[in-house]
Amino acid sequence: MRVTQSMLSNNMLRNLSNSYSNLGKYMDQLSTGKKVNRPSDDPVVAMKGMNYRSQVVNVEQFERNIGEVHNWMDNSDAALDKATQALQRLRELAVKGSNGTYEEGQRESIAKEIDQLKDHLADIGNTKVNNKYIFNGTKTTGTIDADGNTLKPVEVDDEGIITSVSDSTDPVLIEVSSGVKLQANVNATNVFSKQLFEDIEAFSQALKDDDQAGLEDVLSNLDIHIDNTVNERADLGARMNRLELVENRVIEQQITATKMMSENEDANMEEVIMNLTSQESVHRAALSSGSRVIQPTLLDFLR
Structure with a gap:
């Protein structure tokens, strides 16, 4: 399969978007103290x-x-x-x-x-x-x-x-x-x-x-x-x-x-902080690798 620059860029942007979404989820849990802030996060937990x-x-x-x-x-x-x-x-x-x-x-x-x-x-x-x-x-x-x-x-x-x-x-x-x-x-x-x-x-x-x-x-x-x-x-x-x-x-x-009720919906703050820290590291790595993927262009070779 032929891999193009567009495919690399799209995959990078999609992964960055997912990373931002995970960061947002953990930030919501950290700020509200709840592991479910909307029914779509976990329908079973929300129903209970x-x-x-x-x-x-x-x-x-x-x-x-x-x-x-x-x-x-x-x-x-x-x-x-x-x-x-x-x-x-x-x-x-x-x-x-x-x-x-x-x-x-x-x-x-x-x-x-x-x-x-x-x-x-x-x-x-x-x-x-x-x-x-x-x-x-x-x-x-x-x-x-x-x-x-x-x-x-x-x-x-x-x-x-x-x-x-x-x-x-x-x-x-x-x-x-x-x-x-x-x-x-x-x-x-x-x-x-x-x-x-x-x-x-x-x-x-x-x-x-x-x-x-x-x-x-x-x-x-x-x-x-x-x-x-x-x-x-x-x-x-x-x-x-x-x-x-x-x-x-x-x-x-x-x-x-x-x-x-607390056991069902309250977040484990220690676990949330660890997940947030880990996700930040992953996000930084994604940004670093992404900058290398999109950096080479035709102009870089014309210099």
């Missing part, structure tokens, strides 16, 4: 990288969801703790008020404290976190009546009378892991029920009327409400324990997913 990235994104979203559930549960637990303290204080007042030695003025003072505790429980029932009612089921922004007014979980009129209590028992379910949803709220109807406030109002009225039989009934009813609150808080505590287990599992999944 998309799956690993999706897995990492999902795990990160689960972590944000877990934080939201923690926020709901921690605030619910704190509110139930305050509600339990208020109910315990009401029980103390019931025991004190059932003592027949108290005079009318003293019973009036106890009744005033009871009214304040009732309002305090109503405020706890209307607890808002991030502008959401945490004791109103899935109706976290409140319900709207016919007049367009927002109805709170516990409605109190201007005279301090409880007019309505939300009966929303819909659980607020938040996905904390793949296919795993946890209830973030508590069943408020077991704590802030209409019956609770009616019993407290009856308690106050029994003191004002010096109704000993009514006071005894209130005492037994308060025990029931305290038990309901404690049971609801215990159920919340069980879910909080499970949430911690799920959180630990999700953290481990994030570590594993991030490691797999």
Whole structure:
């Protein structure tokens, strides 16, 4: 086969172009830290990288969801703790008020404290976190009546009378892991029920009327409400324990997913630097030999 000057020049230019391409590839890997910067570099690695990235994104979203559930549960637990303290204080007042030695003025003072505790429980029932009612089921922004007014979980009129209590028992379910949803709220109807406030109002009225039989009934009813609150808080505590287990599992999944993604697409920097240095040497040799190939021309022989 006859080898011409044109063939030598074209081969040299093609080899130089390939050398530049390899240099560019290694420079991209060195500057980005990734061994794949476009799907054409390695379609298999790119496809796996998309799956690993999706897995990492999902795990990160689960972590944000877990934080939201923690926020709901921690605030619910704190509110139930305050509600339990208020109910315990009401029980103390019931025991004190059932003592027949108290005079009318003293019973009036106890009744005033009871009214304040009732309002305090109503405020706890209307607890808002991030502008959401945490004791109103899935109706976290409140319900709207016919007049367009927002109805709170516990409605109190201007005279301090409880007019309505939300009966929303819909659980607020938040996905904390793949296919795993946890209830973030508590069943408020077991704590802030209409019956609770009616019993407290009856308690106050029994003191004002010096109704000993009514006071005894209130005492037994308060025990029931305290038990309901404690049971609801215990159920919340069980879910909080499970949430911690799920959180630990999700953290481990994030570590594993991030490691797999890194092993799949991160470049070995030592290897990249060695390849780049070697390619630079090859490129310099190609340029040196190429300069000798294209140097002789007809003019060189006419001198």
